[in-house]
Amino acid sequence: MYLTNEQEAILRGEEGWARKKCLEIIVGLGEIYGADRLIPVASTQISGVSYKTLGEYGLQWVESLSPSRVAVPSTLNPAGMDLSLWSEMGVPEEFAYKQMRVIRAYEKLGIITLCSCTPYLAGMAPRFGEHVAWAESSAVCFVNSYLGARTNREGGPSALASAITGLTAYYGLHLEENRKSTVEVEVSASLVGLSDYSALGYCLGKMLPQDIPYLKGVSNFGVEEAKALSASAAASGNMALYHVEGVTPEAEKSNSYGLERHRVDDKDLKGAYEELSTLRSGRIDLVALGCPHTSLTELRAAAALLKGRKVSPTTKLWFFTSLPVKVLAERLGVVREIEGAGGKVYTDCCMIVAPLERMGFSSMAVNSAKAAVYAPTASKVDVVFTTFEKCITIALEGRLT
Amino acid sequence: MRVIKCRKISSGRAEGLSLFSPAPISFFGTIDPETSVVIEKNHPLYGEKIAGKILIYPTGRGSTVGSYVLYGLSRRGLAPEAIIMRDAEPIVAVGAIMSDIPLVDKPESFDFRSGLHTVVDADRREIILT
Numbered sequence: 001m002y003l004t005n006e007q008e009a010i011l012r013g014e015e016g017w018a019r020k021k022c023l024e025i026i027v028g029l030g031e032i033y034g035a036d037r038l039i040p041v042a043s044t045q046i047s048g049v050s051y052k053t054l055g056e057y058g059l060q061w062v063e064s065l066s067p068s069r070v071a072v073p074s075t076l077n078p079a080g081m082d083l084s085l086w087s088e089m090g091v092p093e094e095f096a097y098k099q100m101r102v103i104r105a106y107e108k109l110g111i112i113t114l115c116s117c118t119p120y121l122a123g124m125a126p127r128f129g130e131h132v133a134w135a136e137s138s139a140v141c142f143v144n145s146y147l148g149a150r151t152n153r154e155g156g157p158s159a160l161a162s163a164i165t166g167l168t169a170y171y172g173l174h175l176e177e178n179r180k181s182t183v184e185v186e187v188s189a190s191l192v193g194l195s196d197y198s199a200l201g202y203c204l205g206k207m208l209p210q211d212i213p214y215l216k217g218v219s220n221f222g223v224e225e226a227k228a229l230s231a232s233a234a235a236s237g238n239m240a241l242y243h244v245e246g247v248t249p250e251a252e253k254s255n256s257y258g259l260e261r262h263r264v265d266d267k268d269l270k271g272a273y274e275e276l277s278t279l280r281s282g283r284i285d286l287v288a289l290g291c292p293h294t295s296l297t298e299l300r301a302a303a304a305l306l307k308g309r310k311v312s313p314t315t316k317l318w319f320f321t322s323l324p325v326k327v328l329a330e331r332l333g334v335v336r337e338i339e340g341a342g343g344k345v346y347t348d349c350c351m352i353v354a355p356l357e358r359m360g361f362s363s364m365a366v367n368s369a370k371a372a373v374y375a376p377t378a379s380k381v382d383v384v385f386t387t388f389e390k391c392i393t394i395a396l397e398g399r400l401t
Numbered sequence: 402m403r404v405i406k407c408r409k410i411s412s413g414r415a416e417g418l419s420l421f422s423p424a425p426i427s428f429f430g431t432i433d434p435e436t437s438v439v440i441e442k443n444h445p446l447y448g449e450k451i452a453g454k455i456l457i458y459p460t461g462r463g464s465t466v467g468s469y470v471l472y473g474l475s476r477r478g479l480a481p482e483a484i485i486m487r488d489a490e491p492i493v494a495v496g497a498i499m500s501d502i503p504l505v506d507k508p509e510s511f512d513f514r515s516g517l518h519t520v521v522d523a524d525r526r527e528i529i530l531t
Contacts, residue, residue, distance in 0.1 A: 060476065
């Protein structure tokens, strides 16, 4: 691998231990993947933020990098709790204490403590063709596919290493030739609400875990739809890039001529809803919307559905979003409307990385296939995966019927 | 004495007794992070302690949290002395670099067994069996 004189100096430790270790990580990954050099990144997004996933030793690693500072704008994945309202959420105090240690450790490195899986909805959107090092799998899939930025699926430690060095190894999806479609998928299923796009993503990731599909027949593909599809495709498979005919920026130059063909129909979608739901009926403790974090549009839609109604006293209705989106929703009166109906809007966290298993929940309704994939193992809750509207109905009635 | 050429992933030199696994290892799942004992049922190394050994296995798998598990083992003095893999993967590579554990892969031949005195010299890209 070619390294510049400056990079060689960093590896000799001339700029301190933390930068040396972080560059060793980047170079080590480059060796494994056969990179010929390193390239600068414009931003990073770092996973391993909830104390539940990072753990004590992960926290010690982050702390050990201080007093080094990040070289490029960097943000974080969701934490295990709303950093302001954790007590109201019912998060145990000793978890909250450790979670705040994690946040402070990242903050000391100069990282922007925007804890969100959708930083692209909160002022951190890479431009077309820009090289970045992002870790959250749903955001990786979104920025590669919908924005045409370039990132591999980083792990927490490698994204952090890129943040400190401002570099990544030049391999994988950074290279033009690795971004072409590998299969064609004809989508004949009718896609109505966001959960249908989420179910479609789940089918794609499961069917083609290592592929870059070229999707035909997908219409009405806006930011929310792309966010939903990206998240579930990256959760059920290793998907980090797809192209949508007539929509996404690299679709045209990556046509699907001569590729193997697949199909997703209504039956596949229906199968996804059934397969991912471990509950068929009964009481639901928590209705959790915001995987990935909700946009302002989704919060407004919820407020409209909740108008003049009340959430059941036996169920909680929680929305998860990023801090900037919540601030805007507060200004517009949307948060007040949701709270008036008995719902809550939390920031910085989500239903998967919060310690739900220690907060007294055992059943949950979601409109996200990704949340449904992870909830039974990550949070030890039973789950029903259904539409946005049905989730709201469950919250009002307190049960799934 | 046998010298086997290999590729360096994480630098350093270490020696010890080899512990060979023909099956893959995931640091998140296969190994108990508190004791370094292999806890995955039906694993060929089930019940063995990896601490202080030259750990040899073909490939890794599993969650990126595995990097932090390896780092945690090293902080508690329970990490292997060095790791030899047929094909290194990112999770163990990152964990080894974080923990200053020498890691090499792609040896000229992947023909190993347990209980041999083994030297891993990553910087010279050599494995020495005696």
